[in-house]
Amino acid sequence: MGITVKPARRKDEEFLWLMIYYAAHMELDGAEHTRAVKEHPYVCRYVRGWGIPDDIGVVGYERGKRVGAVWSRLLTGENRTYGCVDDRTPELAAAVLPEYKGRGVGTALLRAHFQTVKHLYRAVTLVVRTDNPAHRLYLREGFVIRDTITNRVGTKSYHMIRHFPPADKERT
Numbered sequence: 001m002g003i004t005v006k007p008a009r010r011k012d013e014e015f016l017w018l019m020i021y022y023a024a025h026m027e028l029d030g031a032e033h034t035r036a037v038k039e040h041p042y043v044c045r046y047v048r049g050w051g052i053p054d055d056i057g058v059v060g061y062e063r064g065k066r067v068g069a070v071w072s073r074l075l076t077g078e079n080r081t082y083g084c085v086d087d088r089t090p091e092l093a094a095a096v097l098p099e100y101k102g103r104g105v106g107t108a109l110l111r112a113h114f115q116t117v118k119h120l121y122r123a124v125t126l127v128v129r130t131d132n133p134a135h136r137l138y139l140r141e142g143f144v145i146r147d148t149i150t151n152r153v154g155t156k157s158y159h160m161i162r163h164f165p166p167a168d169k170e171r172t
Helices: 010-023 032-039 105-117 134-140
Strands: 003-007 056-062 065-073 091-096 123-129 144-150 156-163
Touching (some): 010 032, 056 105, 065 105
Antiparallel strands (some): 003 056
């Protein structure tokens, strides 16, 4: 697996829209995915205006092609989601292109993301459908299930959290 990991930048926003489409399992074809996620009142919170100071993420590349991303952001106030713990715990989103699933890309990106976020926050949280095999990756990488919730489409999801040891400096 020749994956190169780079920090997510403002210029990666369009790719993050594609990734949140896959992460949210929005079942549309072709170019419709970007419009659908940008217009979805819940899903758009994870990407819209990417690049503000609290946004942290990584993008994986293989031979110069973006193949996946893991990112987190603080979703507070009216932007809170099912994954909200408090105003100091960012919510994580992750996805890889379908043809890269099962190749270790998600694991590599998640671990790279943790290398930055663990120095800034005590924890990250996420919501993943109970039937999504990715929940096993999250468990392997230190997440624990906080609760089982009814998600935006009426099925069940795990609300998970990953705690980090105390850091020297923490964002407040």
